[in-house]
Amino acid sequence: MDRRAGKIFVGKKRPHADAKPLGTPAREAPQRIVIVGGGAAGYAAAEMLRRQKFEGSIVMLSSDDASPVDRPNLSKDYLAGRAPEAWVPLQPDSFYPDNGIDLRLKTNVTGIDVHAHKVTLADGTAVPYDKLLLATGAEPMRLTIPGADLPHVHTLRSLADTRAIIEGAKSARSAVVLGASFIGLEVAAALRARGIEVHVVAPDKRPMERVLGPQMGDFVRALHETNGVVFHLEDLANAIEAKQVQLKSGQSINADLIVAGIGVRPRIELAQGAGLTIDRGVVVNSYLETSAPDVYAAGDIARWPDPHSGASIRVEHWVVAERQGQTAALNMLGQREAFTAVPFFWSQHYDIPINYVGHAESWDEITIDGDIAAKDCLLRYKRNGRVLAIASIFRDVACLEAEVAMEAQTAH
């Protein structure tokens, strides 16, 4: 780009500047970093380590059989048939060897010896570490009702899960989604895009009310109903059979495909077994350090002190997990970077994205700018007059501005 005679010209591609260098080198730079988990946090950490020119070894242990995937896509465009599977991997498989990342798939870690600084694998192999990142994520809650283990009953977490649902959807005429969660409703929308009749069964009075409040809950319900979804709210499934689902209300629904989206449970067994401090998740400080030296945690399992709400929170969302993985990577390299990001997630239903910034587990007031039904709105979730979170539809700049304002706001 150059400027001549009051004009700006844009020329060829400019070479990339390197990532900002580390401020102060660690006194003892780690040589061996081990990451347990192949999801958002683990992947983002490994990428950031190399971006920061870390030259030691990176071993990434993943119980999944696929290399890290763009997980949000699994319940959205890929499941709906709008994105080919080629878009699902976050990187081509060659990325890992090319960048010196020893990605070991289908690898289960059975124990951590925090004193000897090593992890043990299911086959007995010991993997030593100087720094360890636990990014084991979460796993779907399983149904316990009769018929839950039938082959047409699915949960959705991995690429294999979505492939199985897509396969089932090819011959399915009617599906029941159990749970009006984000995953449940995204699955409902995706299956409608495939032309399948969809019933959503959930104990809630309104979908997503606990997170988004009654007004947005009503909107989400109406949006799905407009697209042909049938809700069975304040109801539960009692039993699943080959061709139908029996509800507690006594109703039965014909269904040849069942997807349960009834929540996830953080995978904290490894941290528990190692004796790390646990509080509905793995407790970390603002640097994402656990109670054991040189052991960090990030993503769905981590409960961290959120400076904006003043509470210790755990969040099960993609962008938070990636950003925590990045911060953990910097700190494993000797930075002292506090994790201060304001949580963010998005959820997609048909052509409507809902963006959410902040974290509100409860509120005493919701204010609404714009018109939810017109799909042009910004909601503020407040307690004692203080904005804890924002949800918006098609008000992107206002949502970004609210995020900037929330970043400047701390509880103290």
Next chain:
Amino acid sequence: MAEEQSKPVGPDLAQGIAIADLADGATVTGHVGDEAVLLVRRGDEIFAIGALCTHYNAPLADGLVVGDTIRCPWHHACFSLRTGEAVRAPAIAPYRLLVCGSARRQDLRRQEATARRR
């Protein structure tokens, strides 16, 4: 996801535009060849950056400039205007001055991975 790219819009930046047409704090989306390029002016500084987010190809012109960063309107990724680095997920790959508008995300990432190895 906006995976299908439309034809380049706005002025041909290789031909130049008048500085007077770019107010302080404003952005202009134009193109160089087939590639969409966003100009951002902050005071006396002018940055020319890839116009699309490297996450899902959102138009960064619809985002927000904060200091010397620009934030994506869709999923709040954040890029340094100075270095191109994706300083906040969900974007991971840096934007480039010239982003190939017809490339799929995968191809962009592969190119980035290649560039990073050099």
